[in-house]
Amino acid sequence: MSVLKVTTVQDPSGVGGFTLNSGSITANGELKVTNLNVNGSISGASTYVIPSFSGQSGAYLSNDGSNLNWSAVSATGGFRSMQVWTSNGTWSRPSGVASIKVIVVGAGGGGSGYTESAGAGGCSQRVIDVTNTSSVSVTIGNPGGGTNYSGCGGNGNSSSFGSFCSASGGYGANCRQQHAGGIGGNGSGGNLNVYGGGGNGHGSNHSYGNHAAGSSYFGGSQPSSHNQSNYSHRHQSHAAWGAGGNGSRNSNRGARGREGVVVVYEYYS
DSSP, rough: OEEEEEEOOOOOSSSEEEEETEEEEEEESOOEEEEEESOOOOOOSSOOOOOOOOOOOOOOEEEOSOOOOEEEOOOOOSSSEEEESSSEEEEEETTEEEEEEEEEEEEOOOOOOOOOOOOOOOOEEEEOOTTTOOEEEEEEOOOOOOTTTTTTOOOOOOOETTTEEEOOOOOOTTTSTTTTOOOOOOOOOSSSEEEOOOOOOOSSSOOOOOOOOOOOBBBBOOOOOOOOTTHHHHHSSSSSOOOOOOOOSTTSOOOOOOEEEEEEEEEEE
């Protein structure tokens, strides 16, 4: 049998006190109870009755405007994680993530001889509510290949994050106009869409140094050299994602561009 021990029972309003009959207390006004010691459980329909503690370790007490409930503790409203794709794949929504910021960059075009360099891939950025999205297909653009003097460098391919946003690749050197640098790609579908940087055109026939190719959102192209003809070509991977391919000294082969990339920043609700 439960035991109720009360040190003091008062009637602060002074309107007639209360009556105690068969275990029930009836107050004629506001009833104030102090130093209450309950040996047992409390139940009833009152909104002041706390739900059972059983099995609720680590939980916190919340309300829905009508009832008190125990809820699990979780991180809210902040950054959770980041995922990066440099090849095709699928993004899957992590538990608790409600929104993401996506950065998509297209691939760079390929450079040519005599310092003619390519354009960089465009960039698209978008903030997406993924509450009702479980997965999204990720496509990464391949870069355009380098070519020799007066040839058309390969164009970079597009990158995309499902149907949400995409970014086209940069053009190769000498493709839109002879002895001209490639133009940059552009973003599409984002809250922010940006062109990639353009490449440089034809230098002097001696070409003592390479001119830089188009820079992408993440940075610039390969290094150049005063006296090593294939220096850029031999260091094709030493460039930022999406950058255009650098040209070559004299009539040697230009560098290919860099692959596109997709970066996803994930946030709690």
